[in-house]
Amino acid sequence: MYLAADKTKPEGAQLEDAHCGDDVDLAAPTTAPGGKWQTFPNSHISHHGAACCDIAHQWLIAFDYAQLNGGDVLTGPRWMREQSAWGPTAWPIHWCEAVGAKTVDCGVHAAIAHEAFVARGVRAFRAQFIQRYSADATASWRQNWGKESVSDHWIDGEAIYHEGNAILIGDDEVKLWDGSAGWWINPRGDAGYGSLAAVRIEAPDIDGFADGLLWGERRIMLNQWVAM
Amino acid sequence: MKIYVSGLYAGGNPQPGVGIVRSLRQGYPNATIVGVEYSNRVSGIHFGKLDELWIQRPWSELDLDAYGEKVREALDAGGLWISGSDLEAMWLASVFPDGHPNLLAPPMSGIKRITKPVVEAASGLPIKIPTYLSTEHSDWDLHAFCREHNWRVWLKGPYYDASRTPTWDTFTAVRNALSKVWSTEKLFLQAHVSGYEESVMLSAFRGELLGAVSMRKRDITTEGKTWAGDVSEVPASFMEPLRQMVRDTNWTGGGELEMVRDASDQLWLIEMNPRFPAWVHGATIAGHNLPALLVQAATRVAAQPVPAVASEFTRIVLEVPVRPDYPLPPLPEPFAGAVGHSMKHPSGLTSLAARLHEIDPHMLDVALAPDAAAPPSGVAELPDTFVADIAAQDFDAMQTPQYIYMDTTATSLFKRAADRAHSLSTNGVEVISGYSIKTNPDKRLIKLALDNGFYAEAISLGEVQSALEVGFRPDQVILNGPGKWWPEGLMPRETMHAVFCDSIADLDRVVAAVAAGDMSAKHIGVRIRTPNITSRFGIPLDSPTTFAKLIAAVKRLPNDSAFGVHFHMASSHVGVAQWWHLFESMLRWCQSIEKLSGRTIEMLDMGGGWYPDDWHEDQISKIARAAERVRTMLLGVRQIASEPGKAMAQPSMALAMRILEIQEHEDDYIEAVVDASIAEIPMHFWQPHRMVRQCAETGELQPIGRGKTHLMGRLCMEHDIIASNVQLPEGTRAGDLLIFCDAGGYDRSMSYVFGRG
Ligand SMILES: [Zn+2]
Ligand SMILES: [Zn+2]
Numbered sequence: 001m002y003l004a005a006d007k008t009k010p011e012g013a014q015l016e017d018a019h020c021g022d023d024v025d026l027a028a029p030t031t032a033p034g035g036k037w038q039t040f041p042n043s044h045i046s047h048h049g050a051a052c053c054d055i056a057h058q059w060l061i062a063f064d065y066a067q068l069n070g071g072d073v074l075t076g077p078r079w080m081r082e083q084s085a086w087g088p089t090a091w092p093i094h095w096c097e098a099v100g101a102k103t104v105d106c107g108v109h110a111a112i113a114h115e116a117f118v119a120r121g122v123r124a125f126r127a128q129f130i131q132r133y134s135a136d137a138t139a140s141w142r143q144n145w146g147k148e149s150v151s152d153h154w155i156d157g158e159a160i161y162h163e164g165n166a167i168l169i170g171d172d173e174v175k176l177w178d179g180s181a182g183w184w185i186n187p188r189g190d191a192g193y194g195s196l197a198a199v200r201i202e203a204p205d206i207d208g209f210a211d212g213l214l215w216g217e218r219r220i221m222l223n224q225w226v227a228m
Numbered sequence: 229m230k231i232y233v234s235g236l237y238a239g240g241n242p243q244p245g246v247g248i249v250r251s252l253r254q255g256y257p258n259a260t261i262v263g264v265e266y267s268n269r270v271s272g273i274h275f276g277k278l279d280e281l282w283i284q285r286p287w288s289e290l291d292l293d294a295y296g297e298k299v300r301e302a303l304d305a306g307g308l309w310i311s312g313s314d315l316e317a318m319w320l321a322s323v324f325p326d327g328h329p330n331l332l333a334p335p336m337s338g339i340k341r342i343t344k345p346v347v348e349a350a351s352g353l354p355i356k357i358p359t360y361l362s363t364e365h366s367d368w369d370l371h372a373f374c375r376e377h378n379w380r381v382w383l384k385g386p387y388y389d390a391s392r393t394p395t396w397d398t399f400t401a402v403r404n405a406l407s408k409v410w411s412t413e414k415l416f417l418q419a420h421v422s423g424y425e426e427s428v429m430l431s432a433f434r435g436e437l438l439g440a441v442s443m444r445k446r447d448i449t450t451e452g453k454t455w456a457g458d459v460s461e462v463p464a465s466f467m468e469p470l471r472q473m474v475r476d477t478n479w480t481g482g483g484e485l486e487m488v489r490d491a492s493d494q495l496w497l498i499e500m501n502p503r504f505p506a507w508v509h510g511a512t513i514a515g516h517n518l519p520a521l522l523v524q525a526a527t528r529v530a531a532q533p534v535p536a537v538a539s540e541f542t543r544i545v546l547e548v549p550v551r552p553d554y555p556l557p558p559l560p561e562p563f564a565g566a567v568g569h570s571m572k573h574p575s576g577l578t579s580l581a582a583r584l585h586e587i588d589p590h591m592l593d594v595a596l597a598p599d600a601a602a603p604p605s606g607v608a609e610l611p612d613t614f615v616a617d618i619a620a621q622d623f624d625a626m627q628t629p630q631y632i633y634m635d636t637t638a639t640s641l642f643k644r645a646a647d648r649a650h651s652l653s654t655n656g657v658e659v660i661s662g663y664s665i666k667t668n669p670d671k672r673l674i675k676l677a678l679d680n681g682f683y684a685e686a687i688s689l690g691e692v693q694s695a696l697e698v699g700f701r702p703d704q705v706i707l708n709g710p711g712k713w714w715p716e717g718l719m720p721r722e723t724m725h726a727v728f729c730d731s732i733a734d735l736d737r738v739v740a741a742v743a744a745g746d747m748s749a750k751h752i753g754v755r756i757r758t759p760n761i762t763s764r765f766g767i768p769l770d771s772p773t774t775f776a777k778l779i780a781a782v783k784r785l786p787n788d789s790a791f792g793v794h795f796h797m798a799s800s801h802v803g804v805a806q807w808w809h810l811f812e813s814m815l816r817w818c819q820s821i822e823k824l825s826g827r828t829i830e831m832l833d834m835g836g837g838w839y840p841d842d843w844h845e846d847q848i849s850k851i852a853r854a855a856e857r858v859r860t861m862l863l864g865v866r867q868i869a870s871e872p873g874k875a876m877a878q879p880s881m882a883l884a885m886r887i888l889e890i891q892e893h894e895d896d897y898i899e900a901v902v903d904a905s906i907a908e909i910p911m912h913f914w915q916p917h918r919m920v921r922q923c924a925e926t927g928e929l930q931p932i933g934r935g936k937t938h939l940m941g942r943l944c945m946e947h948d949i950i951a952s953n954v955q956l957p958e959g960t961r962a963g964d965l966l967i968f969c970d971a972g973g974y975d976r977s978m979s980y981v982f983g984r985g
Pocket of ligand 1: 048051053094097
């Protein structure tokens with residue numbers, strides 16, 4: 001869920017060197033579908049530029065493929081949640097630290113799942129979510145993130161910012177993977193606890209998807225927050 | 229209006245009766261709803277919304293003719309009947325083959341068209357049927373089916389019950405149990421489909437579809453039954469063929485299609501039930517009251533409309549008062565000294581299955597594809613070389629039990645493998661075979677391997693010595709496994725062909741031995757352990773840390789030997805399809821190792837563990853495909869080795885034995901004691917063996933099929949049963965000769981001396 005400093009980031013990436021919320025512009029209008037995360041970028045794992053990160057990255061790709069067990073490449077990488085529980089991550093984080101860590105946040109889960117999907121040959125996109133929870137839930141998370149001295153900028157009132165993946169399953173149809181939960185998000189569009197308030201699918205190349213992508217019965221335009 | 233509703237069982241795997249009653253009560257608040265049950269132990273009879281109860285004696289006791297008359301009277305008197313049980317619906321269809329105006333259940337002709345696994349009636353729907361095989365096929369073929377589907381298979385009865393059978397011994401045990409419970413030998417194996425479960429429920433009256441609704445399971449019980457779900461409209465692409473199906477079958481009543489949606493969105497039909505599902509009221513909550521639609525169509529009395537309250541439903545557990553006129557029956561005491569209460573299905577449904585079988589022996593048959601060939605014989609054919617090799621034996625002079633060397637079989641198998649390796653080799657990449665001595669260290673087989681250009685694959689220095697004694701040169705030896713230093717002092721000083729290190733410690737020992745001049749090999753490499761296969765061998769890859777250790781270790785290997793990688797996944801255990809996935813996965817690991825270690829893989833040893841048929845059938849294309857993948861993914865590989873040890877050895881020996889005694893018991897159950905035992909046939913639990921009896925008079929070989937005979941070994945050990953449920957040919961008696969083929973692999977090499985004095 002969080003952005004990290006990374007020397008290897010492509011040119012022109014915004015918010016260079018931002019971490020722990022310090023330099024992130026959270027002053028976006030809260031009436032926008034993305035709320036205070038309207039311009040928030042997807043989390044990015046850094047590379048030490050050394051063998052340590054190469055090994056971790058290669059291991060991730062090969063291990064994910066092995067875990068498919070002969071199943072469909074469109075199956076979610078459930079093993080990642082077994083390997084690394086969901087919890088606070090201090091950013092920036094590098095591949096050699098992220099892959100195999102006992103606890104990681106959804107930004108790490110989404111970033112490594114993206115690498116795995118792409119390596120399988122699946123057309124995948126990073127996805128950002130805003131979910132509705134309750135005051136009790138967000139207070140509990142605030143406390144846990146505080147205990148680890150990790151920024152809780154991803155919480156806003158009863159809403160949270162969360163990251164996942166969008167996987168192309170047809171010509172222009174996607175399903176949305178929540179790697180930290182280990183499930184596909186239900187496209188039925190429910191309201192209430194745990195429901196999806198807004199989604200943003202990031203696609204650097206929108207060729208062929210000018211009309212957005214179909215998720216359940218809804219069409220989602222790319223690279224913008226879409227309220228559910 | 230009076231409506232009879234049956235199937236009130238309301239435990240963890242509930243029947244739909246209670247849900248039907250709740251839905252009817254909403255649609256028809258003033259109707260008299262009668263709960264029908266066959267046991268006072270069924271908790272649903274205490275449900276408060278029932279007006280009356282009609283409790284019959286269990287199916288095992290009921291006089292079916294008299295009860296059929298009572299049902300007819302109830303229907304004639306104007307009562308409607310909605311059945312909540314598959315078997316009751318089938319029995320009713322047998323009583324009223326053409327239906328009854330007030331019986332809201334499908335006609336017999338319709339029920340017969342939804343029999344598993346084919347579910348012929350649903351063939352127009354956009355759904356597939358998972359691959360299946362009738363258990364009438366021979367054990368040999370059934371084992372092949374399980375391997376082909378990675379042992380992710382279910383053994384199912386025609387109407388109820390399904391059990392995962394992940395191993396051969398589970399399969400044989402479950403087959404036995406299911407056949408007994410459901411009074412039929414006609415079961416089927418079906419490939420598992422992984423995905424999310426969903427259902428379509430329908431309601432129909434005289435061939436007209438009244439309504440249908442779709443439900444996805446959102447929470448399931450440990451038995452896989454619905455606990456919560458979401459309800460939605462059935463898409464038009466499904467609705468239209470469903471309407472046609474209802475018309476074609478002249479369906480009346482409820483129905484449910486249980487399906488799995490796989491990761492690529494394909495729907496697979498698991499079964500169709502001739503009744504409403506237990507979650508029927510979940511749909512009513514979502515505004516689709518299908519039982520009320522059914523009654524409305526039958527009576528033309530409009531049902532009260534129900535509002536959609538929510539599109540999702542879940543279950544809770546509630547305590548309800550027990551009706552004073554049906555106090556709880558006592559709980560049976562546990563059997564003396566036993567743990568837990570042994571409870572049968574309270575209403576005796578399994579005995580109804582037995583009785584239906586008597587009424588119509590074909591009613592509970594599994595339905596196989598209409599284009600299926602002639603019914604399978606149930607007996608595996610012996611290959612010609614088996615017959616010739618057995619005929620060449622002098623059994624009269626033979627002490628039994630005795631392993632028979634199948635000379636022409638072994639010779640032809642090794643020759644074929646040699647030809648294949650030769651034909652697959654190219655100028656750039658040589659394909660070789662290694663004979664795993666451990667699968668059967670018989671000198672005749674080792675010699676055949678040598679004569680056919682095999683390498684000798686050894687896991688101990690003792691095995692290396694055996695190979696050298698037969699005539700292998702050290703540079704024809706591949707040394708593997710954690711026992712490669714045992715026994716001490718036998719390590720050849722000459723250069724071996726390949727050495728694969730089984731652990732980091734082993735690798736460091738090899739590096740030191742090579743540096744000290746105590747060991748030499750053209751190829752030195754590592755065996756890697758597949759992450760998701762349980763194995764104690766090879767260097768693990770299960771975390772980035774262990775992988776980093778492997779990379780560092782590979783960098784320490786001597787540079788003057790070529791680098792190689794060995795892996796081993798027994799296809800006979802993991803299954804054939806899964807083997808291919810693992811193979812592809814292994815090649816990816818190899819690519820990563822090359823990239824990260826800077827060493828090029830020149831030799832790839834893909835191990836063995838092939839079941840003979842999987843190896844020999846389709847022989848060229850399989851290994852050709854593997855070699856092709858290696859060539860495209862690992863450009864530096866100059867030699868590909870495979871180790872078809874079991875594939876060579878298993879067919880190459882048979883076990884001859886004699887019958888010592890035949891004991892006849894009740895119900896055609898026979899125990900035949902033989903002079904062999906599990907000490908000679910230890911793989912009996914893991915694989916079938918093709919068996920024949922030699923006729924004492926004519927010398928003819930007679931195949932042994934399935935039946936009620938159990939072959940007991942000679943040992944005084946409870947589990948010394950070497951074959952269950954076989955049928956000895958007519959006239960078999962003590963002294964007769966039986967031959968178990970396919971005993972030349974681990975049966976032979978892992979046999980032990982026991983009970984011989
Ligand atoms: Zn690193
Ligand atoms: Zn999150």
